[in-house]
Structure formats: structure tokens, C-alpha cells
Amino acid sequence: MKVVMPGSFDPFTIGHLDILERAVQLFDQVIVAVGTNSGKRNLIGMERRVELIGQVTAGMAQVSVEAMDGLLVDFCRARGVTVVVRGARSGADFEAEMAMAALNASLGGVETIVLPASATIGYISSSLVRSVALAGGDVSAYVPNTISQALREGVVHG
Numbered sequence: 001m002k003v004v005m006p007g008s009f010d011p012f013t014i015g016h017l018d019i020l021e022r023a024v025q026l027f028d029q030v031i032v033a034v035g036t037n038s039g040k041r042n043l044i045g046m047e048r049r050v051e052l053i054g055q056v057t058a059g060m061a062q063v064s065v066e067a068m069d070g071l072l073v074d075f076c077r078a079r080g081v082t083v084v085v086r087g088a089r090s091g092a093d094f095e096a097e098m099a100m101a102a103l104n105a106s107l108g109g110v111e112t113i114v115l116p117a118s119a120t121i122g123y124i125s126s127s128l129v130r131s132v133a134l135a136g137g138d139v140s141a142y143v144p145n146t147i148s149q150a151l152r153e154g155v156v157h158g
């Protein structure tokens with residue numbers, strides 16, 4: 001089965017990588033859909049995010065990475081996908097996922113599978129990593145090497 005793992009991935013963290021690695025154990029093909037969350041401030045520009053996640057997942061044959069404009073359900077329909085995979089770190093996350101899942105089911109008949117974050121890295125979020133990175137802190141423990149190197153080199157808004 002081919003599934004979509006959507007997110008804003010700004011930046012892509014080791015939490016995202018963990019969910020992705022587990023998704024490829026469960027499904028034949030995973031398309032990482034890099035979208036824009038209108039409620040969040042950008043750290044890394046969309047094209048650069050797609051490029052960097054492509055580099056992080058270069059060794060994963062079942063994974064492809066694409067930019068997503070517009071609705072997730074339209075992105076899925078265009079690729080013949082009916083299932084999306086998301087991660088949740090907490091009850092609060094799960095509640096937000098419930099709402100998003102219901103919306104995507106009603107908008108386009110897309111089913112959502114939520115994988116619980118692995119216990120040891122459940123505290124990592126893109127928002128926290130973003131705030132550390134924007135304040136000039138070291139985020140290398142929370143993101144794959146490719147991403148922390150790019151952030152050090154100043155790809156912000158690239």
C-alpha cells in the first residue's frame with residue numbers, strides 16, 4: 001500500500017524520521033508531503049525543505065518527497081492514495097489529529113493512521129526546534145545531521 005505522510009516539517013526532526021522509518025515497515029511506499037501550515041511561521045523555505053528531506057531520506061528506497069500545495073485530500077487523490085500517516089506525541093496531539101482526520105475523511109474520504117511517538121523522543125517538536133534555532137541555539141540533538149548542518153549554514157528562508 002502507498003501512503004502519504006504529510007507535515008510542514010519545518011524543520012524535519014528526528015521525531016519525524018522515527019515515524020517515517022516505522023511507516024516504511026508497515027507500508028510499501030511512503031510519499032512525504034511537505035506542506036505549509038498557515039498557522040505557523042516559516043523557518044526554512046518550502047523548496048529547501050523538500051530538498052533537505054530528500055537528502056535525509058536518500059537511502060530509503062520506499063520514500064519519495066514532494067511539495068504539497070493546496071489541500072491534502074487533493075494531493076492524495078492525484079496520487080491514488082487513500083491513507084495518510086501522522087505521528088502524535090501526546091493526548092493533546094491526538095485530539096488535534098482527530099479533528100484533522102475527521103476533516104480529511106469528510107473532505108475527500110482519506111483515512112488517517114496515527115502512530116504514537118517513540119517514548120524517548122516524544123518531547124521533540126518542530127516548534128521548539130524552530131525557537132531554539134531562531135535564537136541561535138544548537139539543535140543537532142533534535143534533527144538529522146543534514147538539517148542541523150543546513151541550519152548552521154543559514155538556510156533560513158532559503
Ligand code: PNS
Pocket residue numbers: 006007008009034035036037038040070071072073100103104
Ligand atoms: O506538521 P504540521 O504543521 O502539523 O502539518 C500540517 C499539514 C501541513 C499536514 C496541514 O496543515 C495540511 O494538511 N495542510 C494542507 C491544507 C489542508 O489540506 N488543510 C486541511 C487539513 S488540516
